[in-house]
Amino acid sequence: MKFSSQVGTRLLHTAAAGAAVVLAATACQPIQALEPAPEREDITSIPIGDREVREGGDLVMALSAEPDRLDPTTSSSLYTRYVMQTMCQKLYDIDAEGELVPQLATELPEVSDDGLTVTIPLRGDAVFADGAKFNAEAVRTTLERHLTLDDSSRKSELGPISSIEAVDETHVRITYKTPFAPLTAALADRAGMMLSPKALEETGKDFGDHPVCVGPFKFVERVPQTSIKVERDPLYYDAANVHLDTITYRIITDANIRAANLRSGDVQVADTISPQDVDALMQEDGVGVLQVGSLGYQGLTINTGNTEGVGEPVGEIDTPLAQEAAVRMALSMSIDREALVNTVFNSWFEPACSPISPASPFSSELSEDCPPYDPEGAKALLKEAGIETPYAIEMQVSNTPDTLRFAQALQAAVADGGFKLTILPVEYSTLLDVQSRGDFEMLQLGWSGRVDPHGNMFNFLSTGGGNNYSGYNDPEVDQLLKSAAQVNDDAERAELYGEVVQRLQEDNPLIYLYRQRSLTAYTNNVAGIETFADGVVHLSNAAFLADSQELEGEN
Template sequence: MRTLVSRLAVALLGLTLVAALAEPVPAQKRGGTLTIVRPTDPVSLEPNLETTAPGAWVYFNMLEGLLTLDEKMQIKPVLATSYEVMSPTKVRFKLRPGVKFHDGTPFNAAAVKFTYDRALHGTPPARWASLAGSLAGAEAVDDLTVDILTREPYGPILRTLAMYCMGIVSPAAVQRLGADFSRAPVGTGPFKFVEWKTNTHVIIERHADYWGDKALVDRVIFKVVPEEGARMIALQTGDADMVLFPSPAQLPALRRDPKYTVHETTGIRVVFVGMHAGLPPLDDVRVRQALLHAVDRQAILDNIMEGSAGPARGVLAPGVFGYKDMQLDRVYPFDRARARALLGKAGFTPGPDGIGGGQGAVPRVGHGVPAAPRQPAQPPSVHAGLGDVERGCRLLALRALPFEAGAAGRVEHVAV
């Protein structure tokens, strides 16, 4: 079977689309190795240190949380079998009995408490802690009962616990491996860790003693193939069974190829430009509004994403809890004349040299971006739009750095 998965996005700007290609097969077969090619290697295989896709693609198969979200974004039990709201700040979970970690140690309430204490109160705390709202920790009631606590009433707590990065880890393995746990995680999932060769591959294999339905394949190999064209060639020659981040330009031809069936759906990722409203000149709402009007989002969708993404209608995707159509295309249409006018009202006007007058300088912003396929191509396109409004906007492209930090630890104005 040959499968192609597309998970490309564009900035606020854009909503991801997910596509899959597969050769028709008469029935599922058990056994064998699934080889997946993807563009980048993980930073870590532990959620506390890695919340981006390259790591999550792998560890989500090995680590399980209390809850998960199904393909319709509905909450489903995993390591928890039921829950009861005890108070506005306490939810009690009954845990699945008889489950063991890959190292043979028992899964229980103490492991849940250990995982959350380590993540929320460690030094430093887990990267996902900032995504967890008012989650405060866990208390073990007995071996198979645990209370999840929040600092205040928090409606999305169940969805927070269903996040991909909320997997419960083996306390014994963490204590035994120390820092090396991040390269060889131990959980309760249907696959267990085998090998990680940096920038080459990660291998996981079916866990024979998994508590639930056993995985169909014996082994999965995640290979690093940075070049998009090489990933597509690997799929077409049979060197890979699945490709992550395929070439959007090749999707139309593959749709017409009778050897493949294309399945597409709207993804749940919105890529956006985040502005630091506490730093000049972005502390002036007119400057922020000018930036929104200055960028031709449709051109980015058409020319960079090549039809593999759609326009964002709000800060959340339609499948995400809390989504609202904010009609961003109507509120902030592409309009360079309006952008220039807003900058002028904010005191930034072109001088004789076209660089700037008024306050003596045009808006200058530092711009940080993460390492993701096609995403580094988006800031220059954003920058080009701004340049047509007011030259002199500094673009600082940063790869694989925290969104809020610059190369020297300084705070940047903008992050994509």
Template sequence: MMRLRSIATLFLLALAAPSAAQAASQLRIGLQDDPDSLDPAQNWTYVGRHVLQSMCDKLVDIDANLNLVPMLATEWHWSDDAKTLTLTLRDHVKFQDGTPFDAAAVKFSLERELTMPGSRRKSEIEVIQSVDATGPLSVTIHLAKPSVPLLAAFADRPGMMVSPKAATEAGAQFAQHPVCVGPYRFVERVVQDHITLERDPDHWRAKDYAFDRIVFVPITDTSVRLTNLRSGQLDLIEQVLPTDMAQVKADKTLQGFEETGLGYSGMTFNVANGAKADNPAGKSAAVRKAISLAIDRDAINQVAFDGRFLAGNQPFPPGSPYYDAAFPVPKRDLAGARAALASAGVGPVTLELIIPTDPVRAQIGQMIQAMLAEAGITVNLVQSEFVTLLDRARRGDFQADLLAWSGRVDPDLNIAPLLGCGAAGNDGHYCSQGLEAALATARATPDPAVRKPAYAKAVAVLQNDLPIVYLYHTLWLYAAKAKLQGFKPLPDGIMRLDGVSMSP
């Protein structure tokens, strides 16, 4: 079935291939998955962030050195107690519907994220107590408690501002035709086929964007994405197989890009989200410890990723200043896994593991299945289309899943959105007061000397409870036509198209 779908995808792309006249003004990008909602308040997929980055400017952004830099906010200031954040906004900026971007629009967008049903941003910014438009271009944000990571959150989807007029008129249908401040505005979407954006000539940085149109094409088969790039049907692709990078770099018609990421991949367990949490792995940290010890992370890295990725066991990669060396990446320990399983006293363990449909994660799932079988744990693999998988996880219709988090600049944002009590992204409904206390201490100050020991406490809690068994940390791998100029990947893995062009 996968083979037939891959051939069909290639055929459809061939039919839709741009002419030579179109090529200079249209950029076709291959994505690993089809995004979920294109409403910044509701989106939860990594691939969705690629689309939103070109469509929706944020209050701040990051640079190559992970510094926060101005975007829609030109200046910011924290109060001494880190409970008030004041933003100065960029002047002469308009939304894609022609309405003005101002302090009232920021107040509207943030309050919408906090209150709208289905908002995925609420838990990321719920520390906000109130938002005041203190001038046409001045916003004062009052927090219930100190939270320095809030500004870093504004470098991602929480900082994407939407048109109050468009959002009010569209209501729950806003995702069908989103309107932001951004270099490219929404044109159309055909689910599982393509998303088309067109350049907004009135954008405040319109001159920095060369292409008239951007077309995002979801292709789950990594090899088919690369084949379409080689044949000229695509111009840029993400998530290249590590085993293909040597070939890409040896091909004079192509170029490859690598960038160290901020996130992780791992197994998330349902510990308290409905009836499916009632299973040995969901109820017992000892069983989850057995699972962690039975997995050979180095083998996964070598076989699936050609040794290019980093084995991991924490929310931060081993090179991060917040990685706790007191908990090194464990080597595979079958005896230890069997002992942990015996201590749980749960008898035979069977686990349903949901994995996405792409070949790489299917291979990793099969490796995990074989490894855990040697420890006496039966794993039943269930493949699911990506957005369906996310929906199942949110509803608690899972025992464990294999997913990735693309990572954020502030370490808090690699933990709290996914494991904080009540967080929208906390699919397993894990909740630990010890973790909450450690994160609260770290959020209260920008001082690394205070934050580092607080995150060490957080890591110790996670190592004991194992709501997520962390497996590896990725490199972001891209490939593009040799004629593509100016593309520079950043550590957050999100494609930015300013300064990108195609040579004749």
């Protein structure tokens, strides 16, 4: 087990002196004996290769949760990204190796020597699904919307932009107040999805009811809590490489029903296969599984000041959990991450202690360090803070079987540290609303991850950030995050992000728990499916295999 030598430093400046003695003298409790987690090999695609495909057909994908609004400016759900991937291409994307590659742009951005001017070259052959031309002015319009729409979740992802200019039809120039290194990575996600200016003018804030973008497919209809359908867009610039007629995303929240529909052939792709089912599923004929490690995390968000809604000024919550860093640290110390994850998820997932994956080039010793597992020390911290135990906390979670299984195991585990968790299960889409409104004491949710740590941290941790659901407010963290975004050297950025993690492990507005492994199942009569470390399943170039090869498959 790793320990951060600095964890608790600032906390102990304000806690009673006796607490410092307790922390120093209490040994880390050993994690229960477990079988070592097996090495997992990433399988990110089932390529078509030289196999013959059958043109046309309707592919059905089972989604484990309903997407939120189909508006790239405001959405926050991973499942929305699944659907938008086929409809709304971005200026950039990531590939199987996690490298940034052009999509609607033609090259990586050209950055001036002072880092303040960024010029992006654009495709000249793309049009939106409504026939509007894709050009630099359309890019400018989209980015301005991301920056100015009242409930935009993209504003803080794009950095301190001072102006956006359409230089000519195929070049857009972005000028910054200070350098902003994460821009390309931001434009490889929702901030880079380009929206039809014609549709924006006609629909305004209602764009998400009928989104219009550049993509292999275009929106057809949405039946709430049931399905979303897209169809092939004949105006797409690379339509010759699109094989399916339609894709239907069917909402099937129960993992057992998703697996049953996959076995019956009623669906051809299913996301988020349960670690309880995946081993058996991988042994079945006619079914394959893609798997890849995650850049994201699952964790506990503690409401420390989100009283008026995300992005609004921080308020005061008069509870020890919200106000006392000692209480939050004690909660973190009560969690044996490795034992919980290996036991609940059959060693398919990995413990996590920070928002930076160890696989990231921005990882460091500080970002990989874990708080001690020390339930006796946790109880001592609570005692020194004058907290009567067991200290009660209400935790809201999504009502999926795997999440509830983990929540119940966590509930039992933290009791040893002096806590009493009450679990309140809610629908996933409801939980997204709950965290935005700040209508919670603590909740368990995650983030699918971005290739640049800025995308995993700034929005969630900076004061007023678009995803700062905790209502966290720390000027030093704000400054560290801003400084990291202004530096182009990866090693220097990694060091700064490590310092942020160090501060987080003192304050714990977010308690990081584990990283999922994306498990996507498919039937062996389809190919051209991909899934990368950002968690998104790509179906744009998927196809049904010709009849003579439908049963060959890949296991």
